[in-house]
Amino acid sequence: xxxxxxxxxxxxxxxxxxxxxxxxxxxxxxxxxxxxxxxxxxxxxxxxxxxxxxxxxxxxxxxxxxxxxxxxxxxxxxxxxxxxxxxxxxxxxxxxxxxxxxxxxxxxxxxxxxxxxxxxxxxxxxxxxxxxxxxxxxxxxxxxxxxxx
Amino acid sequence: xxxxxxxxxxxxxxxxxxxxxxxxxxxxxxxxxxxxxxxxxxxxxxxxxxxxxxxxxxxxxxxxxxxxxxxxxxxxxxxxxxxxxxxxxxxxxxxxxxxxxxxxxxxxxxxxxxxxxxxxxxxxxxxxxxxxxxxxxxxxxxxxxxxxxxxxx
Numbered sequence: 001x002x003x004x005x006x007x008x009x010x011x012x013x014x015x016x017x018x019x020x021x022x023x024x025x026x027x028x029x030x031x032x033x034x035x036x037x038x039x040x041x042x043x044x045x046x047x048x049x050x051x052x053x054x055x056x057x058x059x060x061x062x063x064x065x066x067x068x069x070x071x072x073x074x075x076x077x078x079x080x081x082x083x084x085x086x087x088x089x090x091x092x093x094x095x096x097x098x099x100x101x102x103x104x105x106x107x108x109x110x111x112x113x114x115x116x117x118x119x120x121x122x123x124x125x126x127x128x129x130x131x132x133x134x135x136x137x138x139x140x141x142x143x144x145x146x147x148x149x
Numbered sequence: 150x151x152x153x154x155x156x157x158x159x160x161x162x163x164x165x166x167x168x169x170x171x172x173x174x175x176x177x178x179x180x181x182x183x184x185x186x187x188x189x190x191x192x193x194x195x196x197x198x199x200x201x202x203x204x205x206x207x208x209x210x211x212x213x214x215x216x217x218x219x220x221x222x223x224x225x226x227x228x229x230x231x232x233x234x235x236x237x238x239x240x241x242x243x244x245x246x247x248x249x250x251x252x253x254x255x256x257x258x259x260x261x262x263x264x265x266x267x268x269x270x271x272x273x274x275x276x277x278x279x280x281x282x283x284x285x286x287x288x289x290x291x292x293x294x295x296x297x298x299x300x301x302x
Contacts (some may be wrong), residue, residue, distance in 0.1 A: 003175075030179045046199040135296075138297040139293050140293065140295075141293045142291060144287075144291075
């Protein structure tokens, strides 16, 4: 039976992320696992066809990523205390990036929220979780926000 | 703080490789949590035509009762095999699968549900995937889903 050695914790750096982090931390402490905390910034390459200069989009995504890297570092420092955790920011389609990372890190479990981001993302992130659940080779722990109603 | 004291593990008793059960067992051993193992026999309302004639209904009830008896015996064996030495309770319920799982999770104050994304035999092979989807979307507690390794589609 598989032990828990590597956990991938996918976050959107929203209000819900704290709750998701708690479960990853609990599991990590229980099993002395290492945690890779990931935020997948959306790629905007699909908009390059819209007569937006490609550089504009790249710069914009670059800014988002460096901002997210700072938020991620702060988040990991605050919410993953006492755990061997590393935060990273990737760019791409969230479900795909999370699944790829899980494979690369030989994850024994993925921990993620079922939704969290606002607006359109609220719909999208649910489907991210669903895609991950359906395609992941390792078990997936999903957490639905409690302040959902 | 997140804590695991009670695990709800819905199972397909006919699954020859119940990864979710193994996983729930592992989690229980690491956390000291108790486990409720649940098998849901689909309710007869899933087969509306059965209600057509009264004697059919009677036959169905008989059939269902014998399924329930069999399920309870299988559950005992299942628990002995996968949850030996753990604080575990087996439950066989009748109803709509996702609804029963969610209701049970609430009643038992489950801290986590551990389940496969689909069963691997018969009707459950079709139903269980959509069940897992519903649970992930609607459960108040976290859900651990485990996909069988050789799942097609």
